[in-house]
Amino acid sequence: MIWIWGAGTLIIAMLLFAIGVKPFVRWVWRFCMKWVIGLALLFILNRYGQAYGWYVPMNPVTTGVAGILGIPGTIALVYLYKGSSY
Template sequence: METYIIIGVLAGIILLLLLVGAPIKPVRFIGQGVIKLMIGALFLFFLNAFGNYIGIHVPINFVTTAVSGFLGIPGVAALVIIQMYII
């Protein structure tokens, strides 16, 4: 699949969940978690796309996506530091 199709589908799902919401609390909780995971994957995708010029690459898997999604920009920075200095 092309990357722009994947990004478009993820953005559409995020927008749909943000606009419509979920009426039941557990479903809403799961939906917010899924949104954070998608946003984390997008953070890592853009980090890898733009970081390629300066030699930064963080693999996109469930653990790194969860860290970047739930912690946000500080989580992405922590992953970069771990990738550069520890691994």
């Protein structure tokens, strides 16, 4: 089992050297910023949507969906969680 971790680490290291570290760091930065934006969207939704009965739990999956898909993704999460409470 340990050889799988070693092979994975070797593959990631080879990709970093082939592609370059700068594009990888740029991609990670973009992903983290989208995650923070999703967290802000869910915070605003949970803060002001309680009057309408809207609540979406803030966890890494829902935050990532809200961040990557933006406002339409947040609306879809509200629809999914509102529909599951019946």
